[in-house]
Amino acid sequence: MTPEELALFHRRRRxxxxxxxxxxxxxSVLFYFVGMARVMRG
Numbered sequence: 270m271t272p273e274e275l276a277l278f279h280r281r282r283r284x285x286x287x288x289x290x291x292x293x294x295x296x297s298v299l300f301y302f303v304g305m306a307r308v309m310r311g
Contacts, residue, residue: 270278
């Protein structure tokens with residue numbers, strides 16, 4: 270791999286990792302609020 274290809278590979282992998290992180294955070298927040306709504310309703 271050339272240095273340019275390697276840099277592109279790392280940039281794409283970092284972008285994919287950030288996207289996965291955002292999805293996981295969004296799911297965690299969603300589950301938190303659903304759980305809190307269930308607790309508040311009794």
